[in-house]
Amino acid sequence: MTFGIVGLGLMGGGFARAIRRAASSSGRLAEAGWSEASESEIFACDTRADVLEAALAEGVIDGAFSMQNAAAMLKKCSMVFVCVYPDAAFSFIKEHAADFAPDAIVTDIAGVKGSEVAECEAACPQYIAGHPMAGSDREGFGHSDTVHFEGRNYIVIPRSVASSASHEAGQLSDVERLERFKTIIRALGFGQIIETTAKTHDSKIAFTSQLCHVIASALVDSAEDERVTEFGGGSFEDLTRIAMINAPLWTELFLSNKDALLPHVDTFLDSMQKFRAAIADDDAGSLEKYLAAVRTRRALMRKTESRAESK
Amino acid sequence: MTFGIVGLGLMGGGFARAIRRAASSSGRLAEAGWSEASESEIFACDTRADVLEAALAEGVIDGAFSMQNAAAMLKKCSMVFVCVYPDAAFSFIKEHAADFAPDAIVTDIAGVKGSEVAECEAACPQYIAGHPMAGSDREGFGHSDTVHFEGRNYIVIPRSVASSASHEAGQLSDVERLERFKTIIRALGFGQIIETTAKTHDSKIAFTSQLCHVIASALVDSAEDERVTEFGGGSFEDLTRIAMINAPLWTELFLSNKDALLPHVDTFLDSMQKFRAAIADDDAGSLEKYLAAVRTRRALMRKTESRAESK
Numbered sequence: 001m002t003f004g005i006v007g008l009g010l011m012g013g014g015f016a017r018a019i020r021r022a023a024s025s026s027g028r029l030a031e032a033g034w035s036e037a038s039e040s041e042i043f044a045c046d047t048r049a050d051v052l053e054a055a056l057a058e059g060v061i062d063g064a065f066s067m068q069n070a071a072a073m074l075k076k077c078s079m080v081f082v083c084v085y086p087d088a089a090f091s092f093i094k095e096h097a098a099d100f101a102p103d104a105i106v107t108d109i110a111g112v113k114g115s116e117v118a119e120c121e122a123a124c125p126q127y128i129a130g131h132p133m134a135g136s137d138r139e140g141f142g143h144s145d146t147v148h149f150e151g152r153n154y155i156v157i158p159r160s161v162a163s164s165a166s167h168e169a170g171q172l173s174d175v176e177r178l179e180r181f182k183t184i185i186r187a188l189g190f191g192q193i194i195e196t197t198a199k200t201h202d203s204k205i206a207f208t209s210q211l212c213h214v215i216a217s218a219l220v221d222s223a224e225d226e227r228v229t230e231f232g233g234g235s236f237e238d239l240t241r242i243a244m245i246n247a248p249l250w251t252e253l254f255l256s257n258k259d260a261l262l263p264h265v266d267t268f269l270d271s272m273q274k275f276r277a278a279i280a281d282d283d284a285g286s287l288e289k290y291l292a293a294v295r296t297r298r299a300l301m302r303k304t305e306s307r308a309e310s311k
Numbered sequence: 312m313t314f315g316i317v318g319l320g321l322m323g324g325g326f327a328r329a330i331r332r333a334a335s336s337s338g339r340l341a342e343a344g345w346s347e348a349s350e351s352e353i354f355a356c357d358t359r360a361d362v363l364e365a366a367l368a369e370g371v372i373d374g375a376f377s378m379q380n381a382a383a384m385l386k387k388c389s390m391v392f393v394c395v396y397p398d399a400a401f402s403f404i405k406e407h408a409a410d411f412a413p414d415a416i417v418t419d420i421a422g423v424k425g426s427e428v429a430e431c432e433a434a435c436p437q438y439i440a441g442h443p444m445a446g447s448d449r450e451g452f453g454h455s456d457t458v459h460f461e462g463r464n465y466i467v468i469p470r471s472v473a474s475s476a477s478h479e480a481g482q483l484s485d486v487e488r489l490e491r492f493k494t495i496i497r498a499l500g501f502g503q504i505i506e507t508t509a510k511t512h513d514s515k516i517a518f519t520s521q522l523c524h525v526i527a528s529a530l531v532d533s534a535e536d537e538r539v540t541e542f543g544g545g546s547f548e549d550l551t552r553i554a555m556i557n558a559p560l561w562t563e564l565f566l567s568n569k570d571a572l573l574p575h576v577d578t579f580l581d582s583m584q585k586f587r588a589a590i591a592d593d594d595a596g597s598l599e600k601y602l603a604a605v606r607t608r609r610a611l612m613r614k615t616e617s618r619a620e621s622k
Contacts, residue, residue, distance in 0.1 A: 133544030153544060194541055204542035207534065212546035214590075215526060217605045218582035222575070223518065226611040230505055231515035233444030233464060235523035235553050242546050243609040247602035254590050254598060264533070265587050269580065271529035276576050279525075279565050287565060291558035294528045298554040300537040 001029070001037065004077035005044040005061070006070065006092060008051050010136055011109055012083035013144025016042050016060045018188040028187035043077065045070045051141045071099040079105045079184060085249055086110035086256060090120055097124040103172050105181050111205060112257040113198035117157055125163030128181050131155040131201065132190065133209075137244035151191040155205075156182065157198050206260035211268060213250055214261070216243040312340070312348065315388035316355040316372070317381065317403060319362050321447055322420055323394035324455025327353050327371045329499040339498035354388065356381045362452045382410040390416045390495060396560055397421035397567060401431055408435040414483050416492050422516060423568040424509035428468055436474030439492050442466040442512065443501065444520075448555035462502040466516075467493065468509050517571035522579060524561055525572070527554040 003019050005012040019042055022028045029037035045065035046052050052064035065073040074080060074096055082089045089108040100106050106126040110116075117129045133153040136146040159174050172180070182193050196204075219236070220243040229236060254261060278287040314330050316323045330353055333339045340348035356376035357363050363375035376384040385391060385407055393400045400419040411417050417437040421427075428440045444464040447457040470485050483491070493504050507515075530547070531554040540547060565572060589598040 133542075135544065153542065155542065192541070196542075201542075204539060208539055208543045208547040212530070212550050214583070214586050215530065215550065216546075217602060218579060218586050219523070219526065220605045220609045220612070221585070221601065222579040222582040223608070223612070224578075226608060228515060228519055229612045230503070231444075231464065231466065231507075231512075232519045233446065235527075236519040238549050238552055239523050239526060240609055240612075241549055243605050244613075245602050245606050247599045247606060250602055251595050251599040255593055255595060258590050258593070262587070262591060265583070265590075267535075268529060268533040269583060269587075271532040272525070272576070272580060272583075274532070275525050275529050276573070276580075279569050279576075280573060282566055282569070284562050284566060288558045288562040290532065291528060291556050291561055294531045294554050295556050295558060297534070297537060298531045298551055301531070301534075301540045301551075302555075 001034070001040040001079065002077045003040060003042045004073050004080040005042065006046075006080065006082040006089075007084035008044045008046040008048075008055055008061070008141050009083060010139050010141065010144050010147060011132070011134075012044065012046075012081065013055065013060065013141040014134070014136075014147030014149065015081045015083060015109075015188070016044060016055065017144060017147075018149050020060060022184075022187040022189070028189070029184070032183055032187055043073045045073050055141060071096060074099040074104075075101055077101060077104055079181075080107070082106070082108045086112055086116075086252055090116040093120045093127055094123045100124065100126050102126070105177055105184075107181065111209065111253045113157065113201050114256060115198075117198040118161055121159050121161035121163070126177070128159060128178060129157040129198065130181070130185070131205070134190075137241060139246055149189040151189070153192050153194060154185050154190040155194045155196060155201055156185070157201060158195055160197070202257050202260045206257050207264045210250075210254060210257060210261045211264045213242055213245060214254070214265060215268070216240045217245060219243070312345070312351040312390065313388050314351060314353045315384050315391040316353065317357075317391065317393040317400075318395035319355040319357040319359075319366055319372070319452050320394060321450055321452065321455050321458060322443070322445075323355065323357075323392065324366065324371065324452040325445070325447075325458030325460065326392045326394060326420075326499070327355060327366065328455060328458075329460050331371060333495075333498040333500070339500070340495070343494055343498055354384045356384050366452060382407060385410040385415075386412055388412060388415055390492075391418070393417070393419045397423055397427075397563055401427040404431045404438055405434045411435065411437050413437070416488055416495075418492065422520065422564045424468065424512050425567060426509075428509040429472055432470050432472035432474070437488070439470060439489060440468040440509065441492070441496070442516070445501075448552060450557055460500040462500070464503050464505060465496050465501040466505045466507060466512055467496070468512060469506055471508065513568050513571045517568050518575045521561075521565060521568060521572050522575045524553055524556060525565070525576060526579070527551045528556060530554070 005016050023037045023040035025038040041062040043063040044061045045067055047067050055061045056064055082092055089110050104126045106124055107128050107130045109132055113129055120127045134147055134149050138146050158178055163174055185193055216239055220240050316327050334348045334351040336349040352373045354374040355372045356378055358378050366372045367375055393403055400421050415437045417435055418439050418441045420443055424440055431438045445458055445460050449457050469489055474485055496504055527550055531551050
């Protein structure tokens with residue numbers, strides 16, 4: 001196996017490190033029956049030569065390519081993770097559609113999918129959209145060891161545009177490609193793999209991820225001063241950990257998924273107003289009823305999480 | 312030392328356990344120079360006989376009293392933690408003001424202070440208001456081992472009503488009582504002790520704790536279904552962990568501190584609307600600027616937290 005990473009930032013670096021572990025002689029790829037896993041190579045291309053040099057020196061990657069020379073890397077790779085920002089990732093996949101090896105698996109990690117997935121599927125028969133539910137409050141390759149995949153969810157979007165028709169005899173079918181993709185994702189340490197559509201992905205992620213980032217940001221924004229955490233008991237800290245936000249990336253994510261995000265924002269604001277009204281009206285009966293329902297609901301959600309973890 | 316716990320629930324049980332550890336022959340009370348610490352006794356009174364029996368059987372307490380017989384316990388105690396709900400705690404302290412030992416330290420753990428602190432101070436010269444910034448998503452004595460005090464903040468409200476005038480010669484002065492209180496709190500594992508007024512406490516806690524609980528509850532309330540956590544990457548889970556909420560307790564906390572809480576709710580809603588408008592208007596420039604400011608602000612808050620931890 002030859003793995004290619006496009007964009008060796010926080011997530012690209014995280015993937016390179018996880019692949020290195022999975023491909024060791026005692027790693028999960030060997031366990032999964034891939035006898036040649038330990039001979040795997042990891043290549044990366046990036047705009048920053050210093051990052052590539054650091055990764056080579058650390059032994060995280062085996063070969064480095066400039067972005068101009070990406071095609072030379074792509075044709076060697078049996079699996080390519082495109083780990084640049086969403087818009088750039090979709091553009092890259094479409095522009096380089098002819099450069100990928102016929103039997104390769106090509107995937108992105110974009111947090112919003114939209115109509116881009118169908119376009120990339122049409123342009124690139126080797127493409128399967130994915131979204132690792134993992135991250136860090138740091139940025140860049142230098143912090144990529146803070147990204148942990150162990151047990152985290154991975155959302156996979158099986159192709160809606162069939163690629164088999166464009167395939168030569170003997171090449172991977174869509175089904176085989178998806179199975180191989182999932183085997184690798186599991187070997188990287190991820191827990192549950194959720195298969196869904198681009199539309200469902202965007203709607204659910206708008207709630208579980210983007211709305212939460214808006215809330216955390218608004219909460220930090222609304223603090224009267226920065227010393228308020230001296231009075232913290234963990235609640236504010238828990239709610240705002242994700243406010244250590246990558247501004248350009250999340251601006252892109254919020255705006256490109258605004259059609260799914262805004263309705264969730266409004267539903268949340270309605271709930272806030274419901275609680276606000278009960279407090280303002282001294283309506284202990286309603287408030288206690290709402291809170292009891294929230295507790296029941298959150299407990300059911302906890303079961304859903306555990307189910308996900310146990311798979 | 313004889314410690315008394317009024318209300319052996321989650322927090323009362325947590326205090327009993329922490330006192331037991333601190334008072335062991337190698338514990339922090341002995342370290343702090345209290346040579347007789349290991350001879351300390353822990354008493355508790357509660358409405359539930361089964362809870363008292365369980366705590367006695369487990370060795371968490373040394374003596375049990377019914378609530379009707381609380382006075383018999385109080386007069387033996389050199390330190391009393393009143394760990395019932397806020398309104399009940401303030402009533403208890405005022406009703407039993409004559410039952411506490413003259414040199415005792417009497418404290419509560421109520422999450423809202425309001426005008427009750429001054430009333431309790433006036434009624435009970437031994438009283439110092441406090442608020443441990445710790446808790447659990449569980450309830451009751453049976454889960455009191457899930458409460459962890461190590462390194463957490465403790466808010467202490469030095470008396471505004473001087474008690475020295477009412478004291479006999481040879482008794483503890485307010486200053487001595489406060490110092491002894493803080494020594495014990497540190498021995499229980501707490502990190503930074505913040506001294507403030509009841510008013511500042513209520514205003515800050517309305518933001519760092521109560522607003523966060525309203526937000527977490529509204530977020531769970533606004534979820535379209537309970538299976539949404541299958542798409543979770545940790546953000547929603549972090550933001551809603553505290554939504555495992557004790558409905559009667561938090562109803563009381565929200566309503567008794569509504570004058571401080573509602574302005575924070577409104578400021579937060581204003582911030583949400585600011586972010587919402589930037590998203591709705593595709594205003595990438597403003598959004599990126601807001602998010603960058605949030606990141607800077609949260610990083611400064613992180614320094615405040617670390618400062619608190621290092622003290």
